Amino acid sequence: MKILQERILKETKIVGEDIIKVDMFLNHQLDVSLLAQMGREFYLTYGSEGITRILTVEASGIALACLTAINFKVPVVYAKKGRVRTQEGNTYSGQIFSYTRNENTYIAVSKDFLLPQDRILIIDDFLASGNAIFGLKDLVDQAGATLVGVGVAVEKGFQGGGQKLKDLGIPVRSLAVIKSLENKRIIFAD
Amino acid sequence: MKILQERILKETKIVGEDIIKVDMFLNHQLDVSLLAQMGREFYLTYGSEGITRILTVEASGIALACLTAINFKVPVVYAKKGRVRTQEGNTYSGQIFSYTRNENTYIAVSKDFLLPQDRILIIDDFLASGNAIFGLKDLVDQAGATLVGVGVAVEKGFQGGGQKLKDLGIPVRSLAVIKSLENKRIIFAD
Numbered sequence: 001m002k003i004l005q006e007r008i009l010k011e012t013k014i015v016g017e018d019i020i021k022v023d024m025f026l027n028h029q030l031d032v033s034l035l036a037q038m039g040r041e042f043y044l045t046y047g048s049e050g051i052t053r054i055l056t057v058e059a060s061g062i063a064l065a066c067l068t069a070i071n072f073k074v075p076v077v078y079a080k081k082g083r084v085r086t087q088e089g090n091t092y093s094g095q096i097f098s099y100t101r102n103e104n105t106y107i108a109v110s111k112d113f114l115l116p117q118d119r120i121l122i123i124d125d126f127l128a129s130g131n132a133i134f135g136l137k138d139l140v141d142q143a144g145a146t147l148v149g150v151g152v153a154v155e156k157g158f159q160g161g162g163q164k165l166k167d168l169g170i171p172v173r174s175l176a177v178i179k180s181l182e183n184k185r186i187i188f189a190d
Numbered sequence: 191m192k193i194l195q196e197r198i199l200k201e202t203k204i205v206g207e208d209i210i211k212v213d214m215f216l217n218h219q220l221d222v223s224l225l226a227q228m229g230r231e232f233y234l235t236y237g238s239e240g241i242t243r244i245l246t247v248e249a250s251g252i253a254l255a256c257l258t259a260i261n262f263k264v265p266v267v268y269a270k271k272g273r274v275r276t277q278e279g280n281t282y283s284g285q286i287f288s289y290t291r292n293e294n295t296y297i298a299v300s301k302d303f304l305l306p307q308d309r310i311l312i313i314d315d316f317l318a319s320g321n322a323i324f325g326l327k328d329l330v331d332q333a334g335a336t337l338v339g340v341g342v343a344v345e346k347g348f349q350g351g352g353q354k355l356k357d358l359g360i361p362v363r364s365l366a367v368i369k370s371l372e373n374k375r376i377i378f379a380d
Contacts, residue, residue: 029303030252030266032259059248062220063266066253069222076220076253082291101272113219 001041001175004153005188007034008176014184018156019099026125026153027060032067038175039068042123042151045173046072049148051121053077053114055136057096057107064153065123072121077114079107079136092142096135099128107135114143127152127174130161137170154178157189191231191365194343195378197224198366204374208346209289216315216343217250222257228365229258232313232341235363236262239338241311243267243304245326247286247297254343255313262311267304269297269326282332286325289318297325304333317342317364320351327360339363346371347379 011024025031051072056065057079065076082105093108114120122136133150140147147170155162155174158181165172177189201214215221241262246255247269255266272295283298304310312326323340330337337360345352345364348371355362367379 023300024302025265028268028270028300030256030259030268032256032266033263035256036260059252059268059270062249062252063256066220066222066225066256067260069220070226070257073223075215076222078218078220078249080218080249110213110218112214 001038003034004038004176007031008154008178009186012186014181014186018159018181020154020156020178020181020186022125022154026064030063032063035064035067036070038064038153039071041175042068042121042173043071045151045171046121046149049121050119051148052118054121054123055079055109055114055140056123057081057132057136060126061124061132064125068121068123068151075113077109079109079139081105081107092139094135094138094142097131099131107139109139109143111143114139114145116144118143118145119148120145121148122150123152124150125153127155127161127165127172128159130159130164133161133165149173151175156181191228193224194228194366197221198344198368199376202376204371204376208349208371210344210346210368210371210376212315212344216254220253222253225254225257226260228254228343229261231365232258232311232363233261235341235361236311236339239311240309241338242308244311244313245269245299245304245330246313247271247322247326250316251314251322254315258311258313258341265303267299269299269329271295271297282329284325284328284332287321289321297329299329299333301333304329304335306334308333308335309338310335311338312340313342314340315343317345317351317355317362318349320349320354323351323355341365344368 091108149171179189180187281298339361370377
């Protein structure tokens with residue numbers, strides 16, 4: 001998606017070796033009209049797949065998931081991190097390793113919101129090694145629901161998560177694929 | 191907002207004495223078309239106020255803030271909880287007490303995304319004692335920006351946060367105000 005690539009080139013900071021910071025428009029600050037355009041792209045890809053729910057994980061996936069769901073006219077469900085007082089244990093749960101926080105995070109979804117007959121689209125802001133997506137996939141599998149596909153804004157292709165998903169036969173639509181960050185230069189895959 | 195009151199009556203569970211659980215449509219699972227209607231209500235209230243940014247706090251405020259911002263055509267900024275590797279210290283920060291998690295939470299916003307000339311609308315899902323809103327207001331004050339008003343989906347009127355804000359002269363638009371939860375019965379203020 002050309003407009004996204006241009007924004008990444010213009011506004012992204014590279015932190016350390018391999019963390020790209022898209023705080024200006026994709027997380028922390030959210031350019032909702034850009035996110036709405038991205039949501040329409042996912043609809044072009046998955047709009048005829050009979051999606052019944054869109055699944056993401058708090059917090060940075062929520063905005064893009066919502067602006068995608070507007071097109072599909074289906075609910076968003078976001079996996080919660082940690083345990084909160086209003087949660088009752090009636091959940092599917094698992095763990096994901098957060099690269100930015102450098103720790104394992106417990107995630108959970110109420111069993112009310114993932115049903116065996118659901119056809120799920122997973123949406124997230126980033127796909128790197130794939131930990132978050134595989135954590136969400138695990139919840140979908142626990143529910144016996146069908147994972148139709150994955151949509152992410154930015155894929156760091158060199159970290160292998162996208163390939164692992166494709167190797168399992170799971171469709172992945174990445175709106176911008178970064179092939180390399182060597183010498184702090186962003187090179188896209190196309 | 192009648193449609194929201196109806197959904198609350200139909201789908202809300204009351205947990206303990208005074209926690210209402212709106213996981214079915216407002217957090218955890220998100221009814222994005224309902225949220226979009228709510229966003230349009232906030233635009234009717236604040237659309238002529240020259241809002242430049244919408245401020246909320248992760249995670250449960252993000253969806254409603256985004257579906258509000260679509261109307262205003264301004265960015266959303268969400269305060270982050272905790273400290274993450276990609277954050278650099280160039281932040282306004284404070285603490286809020288989370289009633290559902292029963293703990294103090296550190297929140298922060300990058301100084302890049304709250305400017306002295308900003309006219310801010312704060313959006314959140316809930317207003318109870320007002321801790322989250324006052325935490326966000328503190329960030330706005332640190333930036334020297336103008337807090338134009340507050341918009342929340344559900345106000346628990348009996349916990350006093352809304353009144354405290356109005357006493358300070360801050361406009362508050364609550365789409366559903368709960369007057370009482372006595373005997374686990376939801377009574378609205380109007």
